[in-house]
Amino acid sequence: MSNNDQQSSSVPSQLAALAIKALKPGGITVGGGYGLWLLFIEHKSAEAIASALIGFCFSYLGKLLEPIHVGNQRRLENVGKAIDQSIDHGLEAVKWRFSGCDGRYLQRQGERCQEYYGTEDFKQPDGIWQINLDDVFVPLNLDLSVGKFGGGVSSEERSQTWQIWDFLAQVKRVPAYRFIAILADGGSGKTTLMRHVTYKYAKGQQRKYGRQVPTLLPFLIFLRKWRDVISENPSITMTDLMMRHLQDLRDGPNLKVPSNWAENKLKHGLIMFDGFDEVAKHQRQTIAEWISRQVNNYPNSVFLLTSRPGGYDDFKEYATEQPTTLRVREFEKIERDTFVQKWYLSQELVFRMGKMSPIVRDEAQRKAANLIGQIDSSPELQKMSGNPLLLNLIARLHKFYPNETLPQLKTELYQEICDLQLGARPSAKRVAMLLDKPLERQQVLQAVALEMVRQNTVQIEKNKLLELIRLALAKLDETADAQSFLKQMVQISELLYEPDTEEYAFSHLSFRNYLAALEISRLNLTDELIAHWHEDWWRETILMYCSQLKPLQLHPLAQAACNGEDKAGNVYLAYDCLVRHPSERIEPDWISELQPLRYQRIEQFMQQGQWREADIENYRLMIQTCGKDFGEYFTVQDLETFPCWDLQRLNSLWLQYSGEKFGFSVQKKIWEECGSPKGYDLTDEERQQWILFCDRVGWRIEGEFMDYENLQKNPSISLQGELPSRGGWWSWVSDIFSRAKTCGL
Template identity: 40%
Template structure:
C-alpha cells in the first residue's frame, strides 16, 4: 500500500509530499496528469486538496507550481512556497526531468532515423545522402484483415484499397478498432519496409504525424540486433528490452528514463512497438522469438505492434509458436507517381547539397532536368520500368544515372547489380584518388569481386546473413590464397569495408553484405564462375535459395538444363519463375546458340503443361472451390506476387495471353462451356463493356450472380447445375474492391481474343 501523508501535516505539505513521489520516477510526461490524479486518489487526500487541484492540474498544475519560479496569485502563494521548499530537497535535476524526459526520448528516437541510410546503398563519391523526410515516398499496400471483425470493416477496407492502404490510415483507426492494433507488413528485400518504420518513428518523434493520428511513443527494434537475446532460455520482457538495450543504443548520451517508464507506457497503450526483420531471425530460432512476441502482445494489449518480414518467413511458420497478426499488409510495387516523386525529390537533394544548400531557381532547374531525363529513360524501356517497381533498385538506378549521366542504363537486375559492384570496387576508389590494392594495375577490383563471391556463396551455404570478424578473416585468408593474392586478410577487409562498403559492420565484430540481395547476386555469380549448377539442384525447395537460383538463371549461358531439372523434381512454379527470368534476356551468346534456344522453348512449353496439371485434375473431378483457389494461385504467381496479395490494374492489363488462354480453356472444357474467362468476357460485352462502376457494371453483376439484392457477395455456392453462366472463376478477384478492377481482365481477355 502507498504510504499516506501524515495526518498532522498541512494541506500544502501533503501536496508537496505527493508531488515529490510523482517527480522521483522522472517527472510528468505522457499521462502524467492522470498519474498525479491517481496518486491523489491512492493517498485519499481530503476533498479540500482535490478541489484545489482540479482547477489547475490540467495546465501542469499551473497556478500551484508557478510560485516555485515566479510567484503566483496571493491565495496560492503560501502553498507554493511549501511545495517549493520540499522540491528543493529533491533537487533541480528532478524538476528538469518533469518536462524533458519523454521529450528527450522522442528526440533520440527521431535522431536515430533522421537520415535516408538505405540498406544496400553504400556512399559514392559525388552523391549525397539525403535526409529521410526529403526523399521519403509513402508506400501503398494490399491487405487483408484476419480478425473476426473483418466483416464489419469490409466496406471500409474496400474504400481504402481503392487508393492504396496508407499506414497512417490504419494507425488513425487503431484506437477505435483493435483490428488495426497489430499489423504485419510483408515484402521482399528492397521494398522499403525498414525505411517505412524509420519514417514512422521519425514522424512521431518530431510530432509530425497526421493530425488524426495519436502521438504514440515510437520504439523501433531491429530484430537482427536482438535475435540472440530473445531466443535465449529466459529472454528479457519487452519493457526490459526497451530500458536495458534499446534506450542506451539511441544517439543521445545519458538518456535516463524512470525505472518503470516503459512498462507504464505499454500498459497504458501509449507505445507503438515496431519490430523490423522477422525474416532476419534464423529459421530455427523464429518459434522462440514468436513465443516471446506473443507473450508481450498478450501482456500489453493496449499498445500497438508492427512487424515486418519477407513473405515466406511469415507465411510458412510451421511451429505452434507462430505469429498471427490481425492485419496483414503486402507492400505494393512502386507505381509511376511514386517513382516520379522519388526521382524528383532525390535529384533535388543532390543539387541542393552539391550547391552548398542553396535552394535557388537554377538549382531547382538542374535537378528537374536530370530527373526528367532519368524518368524519360525509365518510361521508354519496359525493363527499366519493371526494375524501378522496387524502391532499392530505383535508388540504385538513380545513383548510376547520377554517376554516369551519359551512359546507357542497365537493362536487367543482374546487370544493375554488376554495374554497382564495378562502381564500388573500381570506380569509387579511383574517383577518390586513393592508393589502395583495389586501384592496382592488374584489375584487382575483379579479383576483389571474386573473393566477395566466394564469401557470399559460403554464407548462403551456411545460411548466414552475417559472420563474426574472426571467422570472416579466416575465410578471407583461404580465398586470397586460392587467388594467389598476397594482401593480408585484415587489410583486404579494411579496404572493402571503408572504400567499397559492400561489406559493412553493423554490430561490433560482426560483418554482413550491405544488403542481402547483394549476397544473393554475388553467390549466384560465383556458381556461374565455378560451373557448379548442381549445387542448386538439392536446394530447389528452400526459400532461402530461391533468389540465388533466379539470379543464376538470369545470367547462365544455358538455363534450359536448370529449368528441366526443376521440372523433373516437381518444382513447377520455380521452373516457371526461371523461365520468366530468361525471357528478359537478350544475351548475344544465347541468341546465337540455336540449340539452346530450341531447348529453352521446349522447356518453357513443358513448364506450361505441368504447371496447370493440378488445376486440370481439380476441374476434371468437379472440385470447383479448390479449382477456384488454384486459379488464383496460378494467376498471382504468374504476375510475380505472393499468395495473399491482390492484383492491381497493371497486373491485369498485362496478364500473359497464353496463360489466360490456358486457364480459360480448362474452365470452359470441364464446365461444358458454362464457366470461364471467355464466358465472363462475352457477358461483360453484352452489358456494354463497362470500364467503371455504373448501371452496366451492376447489370453484369446480376447476370453472373455476383450481385444479389443490391449487394455484392463474396461467399458463393459452387454448383454447376444451379449456378448462372459466367459465375466462375471467381476466386481470382483479389482486386482493389468490387467494381474496381475486374473489367481490366475482361478487356484483356478481349485483347487476347479469348
C-alpha cells in the first residue's frame, strides 16, 4: 500500500478519533476545530492530528476555565445591561432636554435648583463654598400615614424607608399617590426635596430611580411668592400662573412658547406647591380651594404639596381634594454621617478647584470624622442634627471653629451663627461695617424680623424693608444709610438675601423667628406674645422665646397664656413650652396643673357627639404626651412607656361618653378574647386572630379592611371597640394593650 493510500485510509480513523474526543467534556475548541478543517480540506494528517491534539488539551483546560468563563459572561451581561440602561437614560435625557420649548424651559428651571442652597431656600454664606445639590443631597425618608387596619406588616417592612421616588413610581398603579402632601417642621428639608425632584426631572434623570417613574414636566411653585396673586384673583387658571412662572425664570421673557404650550404640558405635569404654611391665615381657604380645583382639572397630572403640620390643618379643613399624607423622618445616624462626609468632601473639592486627590479625600474624611465624633458624644447634638438645617449650621460652625466646643442648644446654635455672620466673619474679611457693634446690627435685624412675624410674611418688598431699617437705625441714634446697611446684610453678613427682584427674606424662616423672639424679649412684649399664642405661625417664635426664659419666668407666662383666646390650643403650646424647656428645674407640678386643661377639648367633642374630632384629639394628646408633634408616628418605646395617668384619663372619657362602647379597655378585652394577636410579624394563626379582632371591632367589614374615613365613628351604630383608632397606634396593638394592663385598664 502506498503512503498516499495509508494517509487516505487513516483519515476516517482520524475523524472517528476526533469525533470521540469531541464528545468528551469541553467539546471542540478552536485548535480541535482547526484540526478537522485541515483533515477535510487539505488532508494534512500529521499536522491535522497534532493540531487536534493541541486543541483537545485546550479543551480539557477549557473545562477547568469554563466556570470562570460563564461567570465572566454573567458579569459582562450585567455590565452590558447597566450600560444599556445608562444609554436609555442618556437618550431619554437628551431627548427630554433638547425638545424645543420643553428643553429651553427645563434648562432654566433646572438652573434654579442646581445649587445645594439656591435662591429659593437657605442662603449659603460666603466662606462656605457653594456646592451642587447633587453632591450633598441625602434622600429624605418618608412615613406613609397608614389608612387601613390590615395588620400583618413585618417589623422589617415597618422599618423600611420610603423615598418620594417610590411613590412616584407607583402613581399609575395607586391613584391615591397622584396627590401627595409632605409634612415636616421647619428645616426638615421639604423645599430641598422639591428642588431635588425638579432638578432630576429637568435633567431627564428621573428614570434612574426606577423605570416606572413617569415622565412628566416639572413645575415648582413657591406659594410664598404667588399667594397674593392667587388670593387676589381666585379665578386665575393654572395656565396663566405657569406663564407668569416662566417669565420669572432666568431669561424668561425670551422663552418664546406657543400660546397653548403651558396648557398642554400641564395635562401631564408634575406640579409642586411648596410651603402652604407660608400662606397667610386669611388666604388659606382661598388657596386650598384653588389647589383642589387644579387637582380636579388636571386628572393626569401629579401634585405634591409641602407644609408644616400647623398650616396643613387648615388645608385639610378647606380643601375638597384630600392628599395622601407623608411625614418626613428626621435624619438618623446613617443619614447624618453621610451628609457630613459629602458636605466636607464637596467643600474640600471646591476649595481645591475640583481636583480630587488622596490628600483632598483624607482631609475631608478627617474633618468629617471629627465632627461626627463630636455629635456622637453629645445627646443634645444628636437630637439637633436630626434636622437637616440644624445639621448644616453645625457643620458650618465646625468648619469655622474646628477646635471649639459646639453649642448644645438650638437657640445657642442660632446665636453663634448670628455672631459669626455679623461679627467674626466681617472682621476676618476686614470689612468696615456701618454699625460698630455686632449686637447693634443684630438689633436692627430683630426689629425687621418681629415686624415680618406680625405680618405673617416670609418675603418683604424692598421699600417696606428699607423703612423698617430706617426706623430701627433711628432708635439706635444712628445716621447710617438704610440702603447701605441692607447691602451689607446681603453681601457681607448674608442673613438676608434677595429671592426675587426687589424682595428680601431671611436666610431661613427659623432665623426670622429666632430674631423675632429676641426682640420680644428685649422689648418685654409678653402681652403681645400671649395675644398671638393661638396663631400657628407664631408657634416657633413662642417656643424659642420660652426656651430662653428662666423657669420661674416661664411658669406665670404659661399660666397667663392658658386663659387667652382658643384656650385649648393655648394649653397645648404652654405644655410644650414647659416640657421642652432645656432646664431641669421645671417643676413637675407646673406640668400637672395643665393636665386637666389639656383634656377639656376632647371632652367637649365627646359631649357634642363629635366622635371623629374626638378621635383626632385623642391622637393629638397621645403624640404630644410622647414629646412629638401632630403628624408624627408612635414607636414601640412610646407606647411601652406611655404615662398611666394619661392612658387612664383618655380611657375613662371614652367609656363615660360612649356608654362603654369605645375605649382602650373595651378593645383590650376583645383583643384578649381573640387570642391577643400582635399587629405585626404575624404567624398564620396570629393573622387569623388579628382578622377576628378587626371583624369584632369593625375595622374589617365583609372581608375588607376599612379605610379610616369609612369607619362609622358613632356609638349608636358602631361595633363595640371601634374607637379610638386614629394615629396608627394599632400597628403596635400588643404594646399598647400590654401597657393598658400594666396601668390597670
